Amino acid sequence: MNAANDRSAAPDRLAGVASAALAIAAVSLVLLALVELWQVIARYVFNASPSWTEPVAILCMNTTMMLGAAAGVHAQRHFGFFVAVHAAPPWLRRLLLALSRGVQVAIGLMLAVWGLYLCVQTWDVRLAGIALPQGASYLPLCAGGALIALFAAELLFRAPDLQREGS
Numbered sequence: 001m002n003a004a005n006d007r008s009a010a011p012d013r014l015a016g017v018a019s020a021a022l023a024i025a026a027v028s029l030v031l032l033a034l035v036e037l038w039q040v041i042a043r044y045v046f047n048a049s050p051s052w053t054e055p056v057a058i059l060c061m062n063t064t065m066m067l068g069a070a071a072g073v074h075a076q077r078h079f080g081f082f083v084a085v086h087a088a089p090p091w092l093r094r095l096l097l098a099l100s101r102g103v104q105v106a107i108g109l110m111l112a113v114w115g116l117y118l119c120v121q122t123w124d125v126r127l128a129g130i131a132l133p134q135g136a137s138y139l140p141l142c143a144g145g146a147l148i149a150l151f152a153a154e155l156l157f158r159a160p161d162l163q164r165e166g167s
Contacts, residue, residue: 013154014074014150014151014154015074017074017147017150018070018071018074018075018147018151019071021067021068021070021071021074021144021147022067022068022071024063024067025063025064025067025068025071026064028060028061028063028064028067029060029064029068031056031060032057032060032061032064035053035056035057035060036053036057038050038053039053039054039057050129051128051129051130052129052130053129054129055127055128055129055130055132055137056130058137059132059136059137059140062137062138062140062141063140065140065144066111066140066141066143066144066145066147067140067143067144067147069144069148070108070143070144070147070148070151073104073108073147073148073151073152073155074147074151074155076155079100079103079104079107079148079152080100080104081096081099081100084096085097085100098156101152101153101155101156102152102156104148104149104151104152104155105148105149105152105153105156107145107148107149108145108146108147108148108149108150108151108152109145109149110145111141111142111144111145111148112141112142112143112144112145112146112148112149113145114141115138115139115140115141115142115144115145116138116142118135118138118141119135119136119138119139119141119142120135121135122134122135122137122138123135
């Protein structure tokens with residue numbers, strides 16, 4: 001089969017989105033480390049523990065976790081039945097890859113929908129220690145879940161490269 005007819009050789013239209021998600025996750029991880037560093041310095045050096053560091057650290061952690069997981073799904077390195085796929089014969093690999101990606105889409109949609117529900121339900125409640133709504137803590141869950149579903153759906157509808165994905 002030549003590359004012109006192979007759907008898996010199609011350009012990756014979501015690579016930029018995945019790169020942006022990974023960049024935001026990396027920046028959020030650095031911010032998390034800086035916030036925790038400030039928490040330790042303020043508490044043990046200045047004896048004045050700031051109240052805003054915990055909710056900001058949780059928001060950074062949620063952002064890092066969800067956007068990093070979404071980028072992992074795009075890179076086909078996260079949320080997969082890797083051992084089963086690699087051990088299976090080629091005819092079964094296609095089925096296992098499709099099943100895996102279908103599960104990824106379902107999980108991503110569930111995270112996005114329930115994250116949005118939690119976001120909306122808690123938007124009027126203020127976080128302790130910072131002037132942000134409680135619902136802001138769930139925004140990364142919504143975004144990450146939607147990206148997981150989007151990336152998995154794109155992989156589901158693209159023919160698998162069994163040499164890359166299943167060997």
